[in-house]
Amino acid sequence: MEAAAGLQEAAPVTLKFDFNPKLGIDNPVLSLAEDHGPSDVWLCRERPRFCLLSKEEGGSFGFHLQQELGRASHVVCRVEPGTSAQRQGLREGDRILGVNNHTVEHEALEVVARRIRASGPRVLLAVVAGQAHDTARARQGDGALLCPTLGPGVRPRLCHIVRDEGGFGFSVTHEHQGSFWLVLSPGGAAERAGVPPGARLLEVNGLSVEQLTHSQLSRRLWQSGEQVTLLVAGPEVEEQCRQLGMPLAAPLAEGWALPTGPRCLHLEKGPQGFGFLLREEKGLGGRLGQFLWEVDPGLPADKAGMQAGDRLVAVAGESVEELGHEETVSRIRAQGSRVALTVVDPEADRFFRMVRLSPLLFLESAEAPASPQSTRSAFGAETEDPPGEDTTLPPAPRGSRQCCLYPGPGGGYGFRLSYVASGPRLSISQVMPGGSADRAGLQRGDEILEVNGRPVDGEQDVDRLHQLAEAEPPLCLKLGARSPRGWSGL
Known part of the structure; x- marks a missing residue:
């Protein structure tokens, strides 16, 4: 009582x-x-x-x-x-x-x-x-009760696999109905997508395999076509969850090599406003959502990477998916002249709807390496010596854009730099798929003009940029046009 x-x-x-x-x-x-x-x-x-x-x-x-x-x-x-x-x-x-x-x-x-x-x-x-x-x-006393949590890298993985000439790169073993483990082909598509050795298979394209027979699972994989998204758990994850009494639940998953993801756009209102129109309409499955349209070229929304047809899922990190139009507008206006909007394009919307997970769970996913053996880093820099021919890059065009990045749990921003001594110019030489830079719209060849409001103009800025990456986020970049010259892989 x-x-x-x-x-x-x-x-x-x-x-x-x-x-x-x-x-x-x-x-x-x-x-x-x-x-x-x-x-x-x-x-x-x-x-x-x-x-x-x-x-x-x-x-x-x-x-x-x-x-x-x-x-x-x-x-x-x-x-x-x-x-x-x-x-x-x-x-x-x-x-x-x-x-x-x-x-x-x-x-x-x-x-x-x-x-x-x-x-x-x-x-x-x-x-x-x-x-x-x-x-x-x-x-x-007042101390927190013990509540088990999984550390970075010891969580179930949501892995997106693209079929190659060797197929998906795994075979399936099982003990009984619903219990499946993956045997990886060395260097195959599954291994490159981050599936750990000896992983237990939990879901295929957002649907559980717990009630499937082996033949039903094979049919489901075949019906996936050229791409499939698996929820898996490595042996060490299974063991830790067992010891902690935790389920191998999809909302605990970290994303690896996902084909798409949410984007966080940071806008600062200009004299002509933010430069976009918010409209409520029916989206996938006939559900109502808040969509972004009429993105005005050259205004803050366009510079931040907004695309017409993006669906708004969060304002200042808080989900607005359950809100109506007027309340969503009020949330945006309450942010004043600076606002952070989390959006998904139609491709990302379809993907997260299929796997039955919120894109907000993957907003700060750690950047996945190209293969399980490769290293994970914030970003790297390489210096290129000018070849014998003319390598002078044209001056940055007037049309530039702002981009603010937040690191993932692994501390990475998900891009690498290239410095051309004769420019001098700093450019993006590599963008990690699914990383913070990728979600913000950075692309290979983008020129960096300013970092956190300070112009960059030489090789010494490479070291300064590394120091800034360890400072308090966000890392705000002013980007020029993409360089006409390609960069070799690292």
Whole structure:
């Protein structure tokens, strides 16, 4: 009764996550298999349990959340019957400790709600029962309860594979229905796409393989055509998740060699405004969305890399996919003269809809190397000696554009530099697919005119640019036209 009274006195902010009852049964392969052994890190009653929730288009997860008065803990105050939340074992009084791979116990309620909304159609919650939470809090004081998270590089991978002359570059072994492992062909397409050796296969193009037979899986792979996107987990990831009691859930995945991704555009209003039109209309699957049109050449939106037909998914990092037109416009106006917009083009929209994951989960994905053996870096620089013929580059054109980059979890911006001594010019010589630079629209041959507002004009700027890469982000570049000369690979 005291716990119930405590809930009634909680802060009045209540967030509702409704649910479309047409949703089918949630994927059992991604559900937590309880395994309470003597080597568990947490006592059974205080060990977080995991609920993987999913929703259909236009629906939500089926629970209400509020914050306790005078405390940072987030309480599930109601669970709708027949919803994903109920089927996955979420209960009234549960405290939410983690959202996907983030510990949230001491975050504000608005931040927690933002993380849940930004997760898209699937979210993984780490929760603990209210009584166990209070017992642990009384014993530990105000310190955060232990909530398991996976470190960088030890997470399931979403890998996009393009078929070559050797096929997809893997074969499949299995023990029984739904349990599949991949055997890689050395140097094949799968290995180049980042699939780790001995990986367990979890999903194909966003659909679970847990209920498939080997022949059904083979048919699904064949039907994928020339490209396929796999959710996989290497042996070390499987083992760590088993020890932590975590499911191999898709919202935990990091992207490797993805064909496309979200782009974060940083706009500063000019005398003629931002230079684009926001319009609500039906997009993929007939769902309403906020689309960007009439991008005026030369104005801030165009310089930031906005393309007509982009769909707006977030303003200042906060998802707007569930908002109507007027509320989205209000969010943009509230940012003042500087605004950060996260957008996806039609190709990216189709891709993330297929894999049933929010593009916001991959906004800061670490840059994937070209192969598992290659090194991952922020960016590199190379100096080229001028050949015997005329190598003087033409002056940068008047039409330039601004681009602000944020590093991924691995610390990289995802591009390499080339310096031509006779220019002098700094140019982009390589852009890592799916990296921060790629998502911001940088391309090979782009000339760098300014870095964080300071002009660059010589070889000494290579070292200065490396130093700036280690400073507080963002890294803001002013880019000229692309050089007419190509650059050799590194």
